[in-house]
Amino acid sequence: xxxxxxxxxxxxxxxxxSTVAGLxxxxxxxxESITLYVYNWGEYMSDGSEGTLxxxxxxxxxxFENYGVKVKVNYSTYSSNESMYAKISSxxxxxxxxxxxxxxxxxxxxxxxxxxxxxxxxxxxxxxxxEFYGEDAKYxxxxxxxxxxxxxxxxxxxxxxxxxxxxxNEEDLGSWxxxxxxxxxxxxxxxxxxxxxxxTAQYYxxxxxxxxxxxxxxxxxxxxxxxxxxxxxxxxxxxYNKMENGSAAIAAYxxxxxxxxxxxxxxxxxxxxxxxxxxxxxxxxxxxxxxNKEIAERYINFMLTEEVAVANAEYTYYxxxxxxxxxxxxxxxxxxxxxxxxxxxxxxxxxxxxxxxxNLKDDKLVLLNGLWEELKSDIEISTGIYVICxxxxxxxxxxxxxxxxxxxxxxxx
Numbered sequence: 001x002x003x004x005x006x007x008x009x010x011x012x013x014x015x016x017x018s019t020v021a022g023l024x025x026x027x028x029x030x031x032e033s034i035t036l037y038v039y040n041w042g043e044y045m046s047d048g049s050e051g052t053l054x055x056x057x058x059x060x061x062x063x064f065e066n067y068g069v070k071v072k073v074n075y076s077t078y079s080s081n082e083s084m085y086a087k088i089s090s091x092x093x094x095x096x097x098x099x100x101x102x103x104x105x106x107x108x109x110x111x112x113x114x115x116x117x118x119x120x121x122x123x124x125x126x127x128x129x130x131e132f133y134g135e136d137a138k139y140x141x142x143x144x145x146x147x148x149x150x151x152x153x154x155x156x157x158x159x160x161x162x163x164x165x166x167x168x169n170e171e172d173l174g175s176w177x178x179x180x181x182x183x184x185x186x187x188x189x190x191x192x193x194x195x196x197x198x199x200t201a202q203y204y205x206x207x208x209x210x211x212x213x214x215x216x217x218x219x220x221x222x223x224x225x226x227x228x229x230x231x232x233x234x235x236x237x238x239x240y241n242k243m244e245n246g247s248a249a250i251a252a253y254x255x256x257x258x259x260x261x262x263x264x265x266x267x268x269x270x271x272x273x274x275x276x277x278x279x280x281x282x283x284x285x286x287x288x289x290x291x292n293k294e295i296a297e298r299y300i301n302f303m304l305t306e307e308v309a310v311a312n313a314e315y316t317y318y319x320x321x322x323x324x325x326x327x328x329x330x331x332x333x334x335x336x337x338x339x340x341x342x343x344x345x346x347x348x349x350x351x352x353x354x355x356x357x358x359n360l361k362d363d364k365l366v367l368l369n370g371l372w373e374e375l376k377s378d379i380e381i382s383t384g385i386y387v388i389c390x391x392x393x394x395x396x397x398x399x400x401x402x403x404x405x406x407x408x409x410x411x412x413x
Contacts, residue, residue: 033070036295039084039095041282042077042237043260044153046308046315053311059302063295071295079236080193088113094289096296102142102281103195105149106359114148115288121297122150124304132281132321139281139321141356149283150300153318155255156279156352157196158272162265165249176204176273178250180223185230189242189251192234194372195357196278197224200252203276210358214367221371225378234376243268254280255346256318259338270345272352279354281321319346 038056048054056073063071078084081104087093089111100108108114119125125133125146132139132151143149159178165187172178179188179200191197201220202209208216232248240257242248244264258270284303286296302308306324310331313320317338325331326347335342360368 032068033072034292034295035072035074036097036292036299037093037095038073038075038097038299039087040075040077040097040099042079043240043257044077044099044282044312044316044318045075046311052315053308055303055308055312058308059299062302063298067298073299081195082193088287088289091289094291095287096290096292097299098285098287099152099282100285101357102283103357103359105283105285106142108285109143109148110359113288115286115290115293116147117150117286117300118294118297121294122301122304124301125150127304127306127309127322127324129321129323129326141358142281143283146283149285150304151281151283151321152303153256153313153316154279154281154321155318155346156272156349156354157199157252157277158255158258158270160243160251160253160258160261160268160270162243162246162249162267163269164246164267174271174274176200176275179252180204180227180230181250182230184250186232187249188227188231189233189235189239189248190224190227190231191252192236194368196252197234197372197375198368199278199357201227203273203278206275209278209355210360212361212364214364217364217367217371221375224375228375228378240264254318256316259317259335259342259346262339274353276353276355279349279352279356281356282318317342317346319349 046052046055048057056075060071060073063069078087081101084098084100085104085108088095088098088108105114128134128151130136132154133146137146139151139154140146159176161173161178166173166178166184170178172181178184179190181188191200198217198220199209201223202211202216205216205219205223207219211217233242235242235251239248239251239253240261243251243261246265246267255270255272258268262268262270284300286293286300290296303312304322306322306328309320309322309325310328313322313325314331314334317335320326332343335346339345
């Protein structure tokens with residue numbers, strides 16, 4: 001009996017030690033698993049759909065193979081610079097990588113919201129074209145020397161229109177005036193962010209989009225108020241469905257996104273307005289609140305490799321500042337298959353009259369926010385009046401029907 005008891009005790013002890021070892025192993029794996037929080041524009045990274053490269057999954061695999069650490073990318077999206085800024089500046093959440101546009105990067109640098117980058121972790125920076133990075137860079141005005149940012153994509157704003165609604169002999173084609181044409185009332189979409197919406201009016205009026213003169217901003221507001229009677233809605237990502245299914249026919253938007261919509265609706269065409277337009281750069285940054293700065297920098301570096309950069313450029317149709325993309329013949333041929341003039345459309349910046357948004361001084365930011373609220377509240381009031389009028393008309397009609405029926409019943413009696 002004693003031997004049996006001893007053997008039973010020994011077996012139990014072995015099982016216990018095995019369990020503890022298993023728990024210890026689990027805890028070790030858990031401690032090595034790190035979450036990297038990436039916050040990007042919608043539809044702005046190859047995600048594995050329809051046979052494309054899943055860029056985030058590829059990074060997770062690459063990181064484990066090279067550093068032996070499990071990293072899980074928590075990827076979420078935003079629809080405007082302003083909504084992203086509100087979240088970061090509130091301090092309510094911590095992200096490791098964000099992709100703001102030029103003027104917003106300038107603002108966030110000024111407010112000490114971004115961390116300087118350690119380029120020892122971003123040796124692929126040499127793949128970026130010299131006009132975007134280096135001593136001769138002309139597109140680093142928002143972050144001289146790229147201390148805080150690495151260019152991701154760039155492009156220009158133009159006007160998308162549906163050729164089944166807007167004829168080729170339309171005299172407004174080529175101009176911002178198409179966005180104000182009363183003939184297309186209810187078929188026009190406007191940006192649902194202050195900087196781009198005011199930009200459309202400022203370019204149309206040919207005033208400085210970075211003006212320090214309050215009168216210029218109020219003139220743009222008046223132009224937007226004038227436009228609102230023909231506008232169907234103020235949109236960002238909603239534009240895709242509306243333009244693709246034909247429920248809207250005219251919209252100002254980014255050139256790369258036009259090609260995405262064109263794939264679904266070949267009636268769509270695009271042009272850069274003759275009065276001028278915005279040329280923007282979106283760049284990868286690390287917020288100062290990041291808990292994983294080194295991994296974030298390695299993530300940025302990974303996005304600059306040829307396979308990933310080409311996959312992202314093919315997925316988004318935005319112009320890439322990466323020379324490995326621009327010189328990739330398969331990529332050039334791919335764009336040509338989408339639309340014959342696609343490559344020229346997104347890369348030919350020299351034939352277009354452009355300028356870029358810059359961060360506004362504090363008083364002008366306050367002014368812009370106030371004017372935007374005035375425009376939007378005016379729209380809401382107008383909508384409310386229509387709703388109220390509709391309710392009143394329906395109520396009066398109801399009373400009319402009620403009294404008519406009652407009179408009829410009395411006559412029958």
